[in-house]
Structure formats: C-alpha cells, structure tokens
Amino acid sequence: MSQSTGVSARAAAPRRARVQGTVRIVGAGLLGASIGHALSALGIDVALDDTSPSQLRLAVDYGAGRRAADTDEPALIVVAVPPDVTADVIERELARHPSAVVTDVASVKLEPLRALRARGADLTRYIGSHPLAGRERGGAIAARADIFVGRPWVVCRDEETSPADLALVEALALDLGATPVEMSPEDHDRAVALVSHVPQLIASLLAGRFLGAPDASLGLAGQGVRDTTRIAASAPELWVQILGANAEPVVDVLDALAADLGAVADALREPDASGSRRTVADTIRRGNEGVERLPGKHGQNRRFETVVVMVDDTPGQLGRLFGELGELDVNVEDLRLEHSPGAQFGLAEISVVPSAVTRAVEGLEERGWKIASTTND
Amino acid sequence: MSQSTGVSARAAAPRRARVQGTVRIVGAGLLGASIGHALSALGIDVALDDTSPSQLRLAVDYGAGRRAADTDEPALIVVAVPPDVTADVIERELARHPSAVVTDVASVKLEPLRALRARGADLTRYIGSHPLAGRERGGAIAARADIFVGRPWVVCRDEETSPADLALVEALALDLGATPVEMSPEDHDRAVALVSHVPQLIASLLAGRFLGAPDASLGLAGQGVRDTTRIAASAPELWVQILGANAEPVVDVLDALAADLGAVADALREPDASGSRRTVADTIRRGNEGVERLPGKHGQNRRFETVVVMVDDTPGQLGRLFGELGELDVNVEDLRLEHSPGAQFGLAEISVVPSAVTRAVEGLEERGWKIASTTND
Numbered sequence: 001m002s003q004s005t006g007v008s009a010r011a012a013a014p015r016r017a018r019v020q021g022t023v024r025i026v027g028a029g030l031l032g033a034s035i036g037h038a039l040s041a042l043g044i045d046v047a048l049d050d051t052s053p054s055q056l057r058l059a060v061d062y063g064a065g066r067r068a069a070d071t072d073e074p075a076l077i078v079v080a081v082p083p084d085v086t087a088d089v090i091e092r093e094l095a096r097h098p099s100a101v102v103t104d105v106a107s108v109k110l111e112p113l114r115a116l117r118a119r120g121a122d123l124t125r126y127i128g129s130h131p132l133a134g135r136e137r138g139g140a141i142a143a144r145a146d147i148f149v150g151r152p153w154v155v156c157r158d159e160e161t162s163p164a165d166l167a168l169v170e171a172l173a174l175d176l177g178a179t180p181v182e183m184s185p186e187d188h189d190r191a192v193a194l195v196s197h198v199p200q201l202i203a204s205l206l207a208g209r210f211l212g213a214p215d216a217s218l219g220l221a222g223q224g225v226r227d228t229t230r231i232a233a234s235a236p237e238l239w240v241q242i243l244g245a246n247a248e249p250v251v252d253v254l255d256a257l258a259a260d261l262g263a264v265a266d267a268l269r270e271p272d273a274s275g276s277r278r279t280v281a282d283t284i285r286r287g288n289e290g291v292e293r294l295p296g297k298h299g300q301n302r303r304f305e306t307v308v309v310m311v312d313d314t315p316g317q318l319g320r321l322f323g324e325l326g327e328l329d330v331n332v333e334d335l336r337l338e339h340s341p342g343a344q345f346g347l348a349e350i351s352v353v354p355s356a357v358t359r360a361v362e363g364l365e366e367r368g369w370k371i372a373s374t375t376n377d
Numbered sequence: 378m379s380q381s382t383g384v385s386a387r388a389a390a391p392r393r394a395r396v397q398g399t400v401r402i403v404g405a406g407l408l409g410a411s412i413g414h415a416l417s418a419l420g421i422d423v424a425l426d427d428t429s430p431s432q433l434r435l436a437v438d439y440g441a442g443r444r445a446a447d448t449d450e451p452a453l454i455v456v457a458v459p460p461d462v463t464a465d466v467i468e469r470e471l472a473r474h475p476s477a478v479v480t481d482v483a484s485v486k487l488e489p490l491r492a493l494r495a496r497g498a499d500l501t502r503y504i505g506s507h508p509l510a511g512r513e514r515g516g517a518i519a520a521r522a523d524i525f526v527g528r529p530w531v532v533c534r535d536e537e538t539s540p541a542d543l544a545l546v547e548a549l550a551l552d553l554g555a556t557p558v559e560m561s562p563e564d565h566d567r568a569v570a571l572v573s574h575v576p577q578l579i580a581s582l583l584a585g586r587f588l589g590a591p592d593a594s595l596g597l598a599g600q601g602v603r604d605t606t607r608i609a610a611s612a613p614e615l616w617v618q619i620l621g622a623n624a625e626p627v628v629d630v631l632d633a634l635a636a637d638l639g640a641v642a643d644a645l646r647e648p649d650a651s652g653s654r655r656t657v658a659d660t661i662r663r664g665n666e667g668v669e670r671l672p673g674k675h676g677q678n679r680r681f682e683t684v685v686v687m688v689d690d691t692p693g694q695l696g697r698l699f700g701e702l703g704e705l706d707v708n709v710e711d712l713r714l715e716h717s718p719g720a721q722f723g724l725a726e727i728s729v730v731p732s733a734v735t736r737a738v739e740g741l742e743e744r745g746w747k748i749a750s751t752t753n754d
Binding site for chain 1: 510569578585661
C-alpha cells in the first residue's frame, strides 16, 4: 500500500486542476479550510460558508477561499461539518443547489446515508466521501493545503451514483493529491472502526488508567507508552459523535478485543495452566504480524532495505552523504535521522530498493562513511 | 526527557567519571553493550562477558569494552541478561566476586529479589536497578552510548542496602547521563506494569485484530493507529518473560481496563440508556487528562521548529537540499521524509533551532525550494 513512489519533476510545475467551476465548501474547519487552500492554490473559485462568523473570517483571511454568495452556482459542494449535523446540511444543500453534486467528508458514512434515505432526500446527486487526513489541532487556523497528499480518500458509490458525479468527486481527491478509494459505506465504516475509532478508544482507556497513578510511576514513562496513548489527546465532543454514529462496528471490534484481553489476563493469572505461556506468546506474536500489515512508516515497508550510516551532524554532512548517494545513483526512498544528546554521531537510516543496497554500502564505504548496519526492515 | 539536541562539541569533550575501578558487564546485548560504550568513552575499564561468543565479539569489536579475564577484580558488576536467568547470574556473580557490588538492569525487580532471598543469597552487596531505556532493535550491534541520557534509572534500595553501595550504582546511572530514581521493588513493578507492560499488551492485542482484516481496511490506517500499535513490533521471547515475571501487577491493570472497556462497549450498545453518552464522553475526557500527566511532550521536542520542504525524490535532490542547508549554515537537528502512494512530491520535515528558521526558509526559497509549511511542533 504505502509504497514510496518516486516523485516526479512534474511536482514542482503548477498542476492543472481537474475540478472545473465553483466549489462551495460548507464548514470552514480544519478539513473544509484545508480543501479550500488546496483548491484555491490550483486557481479554483472556492466559496466558503460557516455558521461561525469568526471561523469563516479566519479561513478567508488565511486564503482558503472567498465568502459564499447567494448568487453562487457551485458545480460541487463539499460538506465539512460535524457528524451530528452532516445529514441536515447535505439535505439542505441538495435542495438549495439543484444542479450541484454534493459530497461530505464525515468520518462515518452509513448513518448520514440512512438518515437522508429516511427523509426521502434525492440521493442521485449525493456521493459520500471521507479523506483519511487530519491533524491533532483543529480549526481553520490549523488548515494546511498538503494534509491530503498521499492519503486515501474513500468515495462511497452505490446504485444511485452516476459515473459523472463519481468522477467529479474523485477529481476533487486527485486535485488535493489524495488517492481515491472506492468502498461501500458498510465496508468503510467497518474499516475505520478497526483502524481509527477503536484505536482512539483503546488509547483513551489506557491513558485514563494514568489518572489514579502516582507521579513517580508516570515518571518512568517512555516513548512507547507516549506513542500508544498519543491520540488520547483528541477532542471529546467530536469523538462522542463519531463513536455514536459508528457504534455497531466499533462494538464488534471492542467485544473481540475484550475476549482477547480476558484470555491473556487469565493466562497471566494461571501461569502453570496448560497453554498459558503459549497464549501470552501468541498475543505478542499476533501483534507482530498484525502491525506488519499496516501500510506506511511503522508498518515498515517490506519493499525496501535500510542502510544505517553514521554521520556527525555538522552542517553539510548530510549534504555530502546524499550528494554521494546521488553520484552512486542510489535513490533514497525514505529516511530517518536519529540522534540524541551526548551521541558522538547521528544515524541516518536510509531506505533503498534491495537492488541498490550493495551499491550504496560499497560506494559509501569507499568514500569513507561508516555503515552502522544494514537491515531488512 | 529524550530530547534530540544537536550533537554539540561539548558532547565530544571527555567528562570525569564518578565510577572508579573496573566495571564487569555480564551480558553484551543492547543494554550491556550500551553501558560498556558509555563507560569506555569515560575511560573506565570495562570487562565484558557473554555466553554468546559472537555477541561478545561484536560488542568488543564495536568498542564496548574488553573481554573479561579470570583475574579481573571488578568494583561493580552489571548483570544485563534476559529476565529468566537474571537471578541465577546475580547469585553466581555475588559468589564469584565477594568484594564487588552487583546490580542488574532487568525490567522487573521483585521476582529476582524473591528468588535470591529464597536461595539465601547474600543480598548486602546486591542492588537491583532498571534503566528505562531501550531501542526497537536489540543486540550489541544496536548498542549506543547515549540511550540512557535523560532517562530515569530506577535504583531499588531496601533495608539491606548500604549507602556506599547505593551511591556506587547511582554514580553508574549519573555517568551514563541517566537520572537515578529510588523506588521499592513493589512500586517499580506496579509502575512499569502501568506505563510499559500493559501498553505493550494493549498494542499487541489491538494489532492482533488486524490479522483478519481485508487489505482495503488496513489501507485506511493513518499515523494515529500506527503510533498506537508501534510497540506491537517488539520481540515475543523477551516479553513473555517480562510479563510472566510481573504477572500480578499487570493483571491488576488489565482487569481494570477490561471493566472500563466493557462499560464503554455497553454504553455504545445502548446509546439511549441513561448515562451512555456520558460514559463515552468521560472515556475520552479521562484519556485527555491521563495523557497530559505523562512527562515529555509526546516525544515532541519543543526546543526546535519544523520546516517542511517539498522535494522530488530523484537521486541527488536530498543532497542538493542538505548541501544548501549546509551553505546556509543551518544545522539539521532532526528530520523525517514523508511520502506516500500517488504523492506528487515528498515532504522533508526538518527540525532546526528557532533562530535558524528564517535563514533556512528564506535561503531555501531563494534557491527555488517550495516550503510546505513552518510549524512549531
């Protein structure tokens, strides 16, 4: 999935927008304003609307688009409002703009669709979508044109979807640098329950256990637990809405987790019971295999090998390193620079295609670099 | 906490060691070899021992110390072997070196102490300790002198501990740049159950749920779930030992978590039951408060600012970027290269000292680089 694709020279050149006409964005928060910034940068006319005058002013002042006017005739409307009002706003926009295609970016897709069906809304012009993008901070002020780049953008087609409308929403995703992914609302909601909603709850539940703990205990916390609980810092209001709107799939995963958790707790309670040791080992081993299935960074990309090079981080050293990798015609697919206080050197972890490892290692060593290790992860 | 400062000239300058005499290290894995590197750098005579000849050779070749000799008369012995053999090795070392102070670095403190008491070992010269440090990769080859810097190092004193011996073990921690923290073995084990052992299990259990999921679902995974499950990549063997050795405190936390998890699942099952909404909101809110109690800013370093530069990843591009940063006399404190499928470019997130931001941004823009953003996180 998340393979580091070679990035082409086209990148720098201004791209031509796929979306044509005015795009109306309802809700100028993080997602709405970020979409506005990206589309405006492509020269698209962006009309912003928001129930909060201050939020709207911020978004306009920061360049996400112009204020919407009653005379606007948008080709596409993006509804980027909180989940609990998404269906209302979609229904209203469909009625107000009888020729526009309406999409939304809510993180749950089945409930708004059900609500709209129940109200007998004309769904031929509605296509639910969900860009898997965000930041820890919300609001127009945190908006960034690049938050969608390289991220999946789920587009929910159903029997009522016209190919032209689908193409328009996918064009929006592509204009923002995202990768359109077609899914049914049901599959989408099950997927985000597993990879987003339950991880949020688990991080929150774990962090919640810190409340009763003495400071001295928490003083022993390291990067591991900080990563595990990082998203526990998310805003309650939004999450209560999201979890409520996707309760069924979330509960299914929670129940399965509760059973696994109970089993490993029992195994630790009865270390001598037959299979106890095995249960604990399997829990960790299944976790190893599961995390390997995640795309991207920590799901470490199996397509590349890592060459770890020692560098002292005086200015120019990295320049020399990557310059020489360039001379060796070694393309750096991904990299991490690691160093800590007191370290005598930094470690540059460079991901390269397997076929380039030998060339990189030998070439760098000839040029006097110390290779700390070469791994397969 | 673990902050990534630039490797300063000061770091290179030799510090005076607090520990005097020969330090014998039994177990030349990640922790043992890292301690060896740090002490050797301080000019201390380090005698390494390991049951694995190849591990020992690696550690010696990489400069962690010299091979131990039968004639060694160590002042301090550091036992850095797997948990399941820690007590045996401590007992043996106490007997073999009747004048040495013996400490260990095992991540569980009560069980080895109980085992040694049960065997009637002379505990007046033993002081259990636990440096809260590590890396994802293990073994002598992953060893680094700086992994203890700024980390807590728990030292377990009990009625049998002599002040002089305690001072020696704390001197070791201080020589390695760690912060000694005195705790009872019981308090230590409860603390690591909460901030280390249970988070490991929870990350493993969550990642284990990915095994049955379709690729398309996992394709929607973002940074949040990757962080939440990152430590699920840890090695099973070691964790089965650690969890087994600290079962009681771990089970206590697991049971409390299971109850919380059951409550929030029921609340989502019965959204209209009185207090359901409240239960979900409280779960997220308690998580907010809990995560705030963790030391360190979720690993983020407040001392640096981030400049995000767009790069196409053709060979030499990063070389050009870092070469020009060198020309601008901008030192890269840390960096991350981000790019994903379909991306039109990669994003190089470069951490620099605040005073260098303007110089970096202006200088790079003059040279034709596109700055995606400049943030404070």
